[in-house]
Amino acid sequence: MLSSGALLRLVHxxxxxxxxxxxxxxxxxxNAAILRHIEGALADPGCGxxxxxxxxxxxxxxxxxxxxxxxxxAILMFSERLKAWAGSAGAAIDAxxxxxxxxxxxxxxxxxxxxxxxxxxxxxxxxxxxxSDAESLYDAETRVSGGFLAKDRxxxxxxxxxxxxxxxxxxxxxxxxxxxxxxxxxAIADHKTAAKGAEDKLFVVRLG
Numbered sequence: 001m002l003s004s005g006a007l008l009r010l011v012h013x014x015x016x017x018x019x020x021x022x023x024x025x026x027x028x029x030x031n032a033a034i035l036r037h038i039e040g041a042l043a044d045p046g047c048g049x050x051x052x053x054x055x056x057x058x059x060x061x062x063x064x065x066x067x068x069x070x071x072x073x074a075i076l077m078f079s080e081r082l083k084a085w086a087g088s089a090g091a092a093i094d095a096x097x098x099x100x101x102x103x104x105x106x107x108x109x110x111x112x113x114x115x116x117x118x119x120x121x122x123x124x125x126x127x128x129x130x131x132s133d134a135e136s137l138y139d140a141e142t143r144v145s146g147g148f149l150a151k152d153r154x155x156x157x158x159x160x161x162x163x164x165x166x167x168x169x170x171x172x173x174x175x176x177x178x179x180x181x182x183x184x185x186x187a188i189a190d191h192k193t194a195a196k197g198a199e200d201k202l203f204v205v206r207l208g
Contacts, residue, residue: 025072026079028101034108037098038181041172047113048174052123053188054082054167056105057196058160061150070137074163075105077137078130082107085126093118109167116171124200127165131201134163166201168192177208 021030041049056062056074063071082099086109090097095114101107111119135143142148147161168188172179187205195203 023101023103025075026101028079028083028099028107030100031102034100034102034110035181037100037108037110038184041110041112042177042179042181042184044112045174045176048116049172050109050111050116050119050123050169051172051184052109052111052167052169053102053192054078054107054109054127054165055192057164057166057201059105059163061152061160062163065148065150066137071105074134074137077133078105078107078165081126081130081133082109085109085122089122089126090114093122095119105165116173120169120171120202120204123167123169124202127167127201131162131164138162164201166192166195166198167203168195169202169204171204171206172208173206175208179207183207 021032022028023030038051041051056078059071059074062074079099079101086097086099090111093114096112098110099107100110109123138148143162147159149157150160152158168191170184170187184207187207191203191205195201
């Protein structure tokens with residue numbers, strides 16, 4: 001039997017461990033929790049999984065031009081959408097959903113169960129909603145023009161579109177597959193550019 005003092009210490013240590021793996025801005029789970037989720041999903045052949053990497057397009061020029069405060073507002077705006085998706089949308093499609101924050105403008109969404117088509121449709125809807133939300137970060141003139149001038153990574157001034165998010169969704173069907181977290185990361189890295197160029201900002205990769 002544990003004493004009340006020992007039990008309180010265990011609870012405190014658990015809360016401290018969770019807090020150290022939590023993004024201080026969004027309060028979403030961080031990289032260690034994300035890795036545990038991916039490993040758990042890969043070890044569960046009983047249902048299908050969607051593991052999605054999500055990030056902003058052209059976030060650096062947005063930050064440079066409008067300031068880090070607006071950048072933080074955009075990150076919080078997206079994180080709230082992501083939290084809501086993991087809560088309400090996950091329940092609506094009878095799936096378990098997990099939202100995480102890798103860092104900066106990089107996010108993760110893991111969905112286990114649910115119909116693949118509906119999961120992907122709702123994921124595309126999430127990206128579209130953020131694109132609409134992000135218009136509030138600009139003044140009326142910039143919204144009407146549909147873009148802004150800023151320096152690119154090479155120092156050249158060019159026009160950038162309004163802020164949007166894109167994602168790579170890795171779909172893993174039920175059954176044994178032998179996939180590893182490294183294979184998931186490689187699939188995501190290989191298709192980031194394609195996601196940013198897709199009309200709905202989402203690129204789907206099927207593995208397994």
